Amino acid sequence: QVRLVESGGGLVQPGASLRLSCAASGLTFSTYTMGWFRQAPGKGREFVAGITWTIRSTYYSDSVKGRFTVSRDDAKNMVYLQMNSLKFEDTAVYYCAADREGLGAIMRNPDYWGQGTQVTVSS
Numbered sequence: 392q393v394r395l396v397e398s399g400g401g402l403v404q405p406g407a408s409l410r411l412s413c414a415a416s417g418l419t420f421s422t423y424t425m426g427w428f429r430q431a432p433g434k435g436r437e438f439v440a441g442i443t444w445t446i447r448s449t450y451y452s453d454s455v456k457g458r459f460t461v462s463r464d465d466a467k468n469m470v471y472l473q474m475n476s477l478k479f480e481d482t483a484v485y486y487c488a489a490d491r492e493g494l495g496a497i498m499r500n501p502d503y504w505g506q507g508t509q510v511t512v513s514s
Contacts, residue, residue, distance in 0.1 A: 393417040393503045395487045400508030403477055407512075411472040413487030413505060424490050425463055425470040426450075426497045429483035429510075436486070438498045440472060450494050454480075477512045484509050
């Protein structure tokens with residue numbers, strides 16, 4: 392059974408940083424593309440960052456490029472999202488996702504989802 396468990400969310404002020412973590416189990420982690428989505432209240436789910444399992448190519452949405460960094464540790468079956476210079480509009484539930492294929496596939500319809508972690512940016 393595949394499980395993706397996110398952690399690290401919380402309430403922060405604008406300009407602060409947070410690091411989200413996702414622990415994966417039940418899959419051969421090193422052969423999966425990993426990604427992060429978010430969903431703000433009243434909005435659709437947005438793909439914000441991804442990292443492949445081969446050459447570790449990364450992708451970032453324009454809304455987070457230059458502020459967020461995605462990374463992975465295959466030895467620990469972990470993927471991370473370092474979020475800097477947080478803005479009000481970053482408030483959302485953040486979801487970890489995994490797909491056996493590449494970035495195109497994970498953006499369309501990931502094989503697996505986590506349960507999400509709340510990030511709230513507020514003054």
